Amino acid sequence: MADQDHASPAGGETLLFLTDEQLRQGIEAMFFAYRGFTADPDMILADYDYGRAHHRALHFINGAPGTNVNNLLAILGVTKQSLNRVLRTLIGDGLVESRVGRSDKRERHLYLTEKGAALERALSDAQRARMRKAYRDAGPEAVAGFKRVLEAMMDPEMRRRYHALREGRG
Amino acid sequence: MADQDHASPAGGETLLFLTDEQLRQGIEAMFFAYRGFTADPDMILADYDYGRAHHRALHFINGAPGTNVNNLLAILGVTKQSLNRVLRTLIGDGLVESRVGRSDKRERHLYLTEKGAALERALSDAQRARMRKAYRDAGPEAVAGFKRVLEAMMDPEMRRRYHALREGRG
DNA sequence: GTTGGAATGTCAACAAGACTGACTTAATGT
DNA sequence: ACATTAAGTCAGTCTTGTTGACATTCCAAC
Helix, strand or coil: CCCHHHHCCCCHHHHHHHCHHHHHHHHHHHHHHHHHHHHHHHHHHHHCCCCHHHHHHHHHHHHCCCCEHHHHHHHHCCCHHHHHHHHHHHHHCCCEEEEECCCCCCCEEEEECHHHHHHHHHHHHHHHHHHHHHHHHHCHHHHHHHHHHHHHHCCHHHHHHHHHHHHHHC | CCCHHHHCCCCHHHHHHHCHHHHHHHHHHHHHHHHHHHHHHHHHHHHCCCCHHHHHHHHHHHHCCCCEHHHHHHHHCCCHHHHHHHHHHHHHCCCEEEEECCCCCCCEEEEECHHHHHHHHHHHHHHHHHHHHHHHHHCHHHHHHHHHHHHHHCCHHHHHHHHHHHHHHC
16 A cells, blocks of 8 residues: 555645555654653652653743743643642752743742752753754754654644744754 | 854854754754654543543554563553553453464463454544645655654664664564 | 563542632722 | 633553562473
8 A cells, every 4th residue: 555656646745645655654753752851850850759740840940930821831732730739849849930021910820949940951951962863864954854844734823833932942 | 152163163054053042942842742753642532531642552452463471561661560550451342352372371462353453443543644734734844854863863772673674664 | 390580451449630619808990 | 701721730541661479381490
């Protein structure tokens, strides 16, 4: 069934990579690569009593200091109960600081403490090291393609947020 | 801070994509894209009493019919106890058949039943549809780069298994 | 041939992290 | 005043990972 593409009369080149087998390879590549992607931070986290959820919270608070809980919720795509459990331990352990909003006192603005920034840095360094190696091995053009495909794979809402984060830092 | 690369005297082009901000974007792209990657099958699975783990088992049994539990274990990267729970429900529900090995009676060889193949197809179709759209939107060259970077991101052991699967089907 | 170790798979109990649902508190805004 | 919003909490459930203990089968050394 993977040979059916030879039957397509014209444009075979542009359709070649859309066979089920090609798509399947992409799916499996995503699966295996994501494992590598999370492996290094996971090893560090195992030493603390934290998990991947804590890493994600630290990452996005670091990237958008002062963000409120609702925004973080939307980015992470979890329920507030789930995020709250994580946030409570991070605040309790002195990695995250929660300040009452000055304009709207209902909101809580989140910041990393020195201690929280240190852990975030350790986790990020490990993850970035793998990313850097992958980028180097694959080359600049591959990286551009990599990002284009990943972006096309996102839900529109997540793509919007992805760009918003970039612009917020740009 | 994203402008710092202009300071690098030579080879700016080859280093441009290795700034911390570029790596951070890649990390966030992986995070958001993986969410999209799993979203469609997850919605289907919610209708059944199955989860992502069941999907993964069905996927790889479908790709390597007759595989034994140990091999599946190594591919999925979980403990045998964890896989066993998933396998038990799939076998109990008649989606997977487990045959005792003829040469080595300790081994169990796994096959999808008609029913199991049908669910696998439904899940795969949903996931492939998103993948196909992403590939189409990004273009063939981007897809090649996408795969190169993902492969470079894998642990060597997983890269080996990834290739083994491709050759087994090739 | 028996036996002891290694490999394969199963059962049971537990923990992390997600979920829903119901509720409280405080601040905002109409 | 009253409804809405932001945040947090409590309780209960589900999936999916973990360890530990155990049964079965195979194989190789004795």
